[in-house]
Amino acid sequence: MPKMTAQEVEDFIFSHFPTANQKRHFLVEKLEEMRAQVRMIYHQRQLRPGGTISGPALMALADTAMWVVLTGMIGPVAHTVTTSLNINFLRKPDKKDVIAEVRLLKLGKRLAVGDVVMYSDGEAQPVAQASVTYSIPPHRE
Amino acid sequence: MPKMTAQEVEDFIFSHFPTANQKRHFLVEKLEEMRAQVRMIYHQRQLRPGGTISGPALMALADTAMWVVLTGMIGPVAHTVTTSLNINFLRKPDKKDVIAEVRLLKLGKRLAVGDVVMYSDGEAQPVAQASVTYSIPPHRE
Amino acid sequence: MPKMTAQEVEDFIFSHFPTANQKRHFLVEKLEEMRAQVRMIYHQRQLRPGGTISGPALMALADTAMWVVLTGMIGPVAHTVTTSLNINFLRKPDKKDVIAEVRLLKLGKRLAVGDVVMYSDGEAQPVAQASVTYSIPPHRE
C-alpha cells in the first residue's frame, strides 16, 4: 500500500523542487499499489523544431513519474537518486499534455526499477517508453 | 492481426536456427495482436554459479520473444535484426521455466520496439524486464 | 571529415532552438572526425534538491552533444530525431559546468549511434555516461 496520497506526493514535489513549483506542470493523477499516473501539462516551452515535444521534456516526465511512484510507496525519503534511465521514443507527440503510466517492477531496499509508458492525452498508441532505476539511501521504514 | 500462428512462428524459429532446433527450448505459447508469450524451457546448462539462470539466457529469451511477436505480425521476413536491447535484472530466477510476455509498442516500417517482462513460471513478481528494438529490412507487405 | 565547424553547429543550435538561444548554455568546444566536445554552462536553474545538477539537465546535455557531432558530420539536415537514449548516473556532479565528450560509433544512412561521457569541469572521473541513437531522414549527401 502507498504510504502517501497522490496529493501529498504532488505537494512534496513542489516543496522540494522550487523550479517545478513555479510551473506546476506535473500533476499526480493516480497513486496505487506499485503504480502511478502523472500528467505533464503542455507548454510551448517544451517544443523542439518541428513542433513536437522535446526528448528532454519526455525524459524529465519519465524520471518524475518514477520518482512519484517510488516516493508514494516508501514515503518522503530524501535523496533517492536516479541511477539509470533508458528511453525509447516511439512516435511524435501531439501538442498536448502527456500522460505517464508507471509500474514499479522492483522495490528493493537499495534499488527500485520502474517501467514507464507515455501517451499523448487521449491517444491509444504510446509516444515513449522508459525504464528507470533509482537508488534508495538507508532510511527508517 | 498476426500474419502467422504461434505454431508457424515456432516452426520458423526451428527451421532457421538449427542450434535452437536441436534443443527446442523456446515455445511460443501465445501470439495475439501486438503481443506474445514465449516459454524458455529450464535446462541446467543455463545456470551460472549460485544456481541461478544466467543473464545471457534471459537476454536470449528477451531477444527471442521480441523476434516472435515481430515475425508473427509481419510474417516470415528474413533478416530482421536486433539493433538494441536494454535489460534490467530484478530478482534471482528460480530453477524452472521462464515465461516472457512481450508487447509491441511500435511497429513501424523500419523499426519495431517491444517491451518484455519475464517471470519464473507461476510467480507474480518479474525476474527481468527488457526493451528491444529491431530493424526491419524493406519487404513486400 | 565534419561538414560544419564547431561555430556553425553552435549557431545552427541557436537559430533552430529559440529557447536555447536565449540561454546560450551549450557551447561547442570541439568538433572533429566522429567526435565532439560540448560544454553545458552551469546555472542554478539546473539544480535539484541536494544541490546537484539534475538528471534531466544531464540527459539534455547528452542528447545535445550527440546532435552536435551528428549535425557536424552530415551537415544541417533537418528533422534528425532521437530514437533512444540510455544514461547511467555515476557520481554527483559539482556545481559547475559539465563537459560532454561524444564519439560517434556508427554513422549509417538511417541510424547513428554515439557514446557520451560527461565530466564536471576539470575532474577526471565521469559523472554520467550515455549512449544515444538518432534517426536520420532521407537527405541529399
Added chain:
Amino acid sequence: MPKMTAQEVEDFIFSHFPTANQKRHFLVEKLEEMRAQVRMIYHQRQLRPGGTISGPALMALADTAMWVVLTGMIGPVAHTVTTSLNINFLRKPDKKDVIAEVRLLKLGKRLAVGDVVMYSDGEAQPVAQASVTYSIPPHRE
C-alpha cells in the same frame, strides 16, 4: 591497481563456470587499472541465420568482459551480479573472433558501471557497444 592478473581471472572464470570451462571461449588478453580486453573465440555455434555472430553471443561477451574487469579490480568476490545491460548492435560482425574493450566508469562499494566496445578481430569499426551495471555484495576489502 588490479588485485588479480589476467591469467588468474581467466582461471577463476573456468573454475566457476564449468560450461565455459569446457569451451574456453573467452580469453582475458589484458587487465589494467580499470580496463580489460577479452577475446571471444569464434565458433560456428555462435552464428545466427545470415551467417553473423548472434546478438546473445555478443551480449554474453559484454557481460563477461565487465565481470572480468570488475573481478580483476576487487578480487575473487563471489556473487557479483549483473543488474542491467544496454547494448547497441552497430555492424554485422565478421565470422571471426570478437574483441571486447571494457572500461570501468564507476567502481563503487555497491555498484560498478562499465562501458564495453566490441570489434571484429583486426577491424577498426566497432560491431557493438554496451554499458553494464553490476551489483557488488558486501565483502572484505
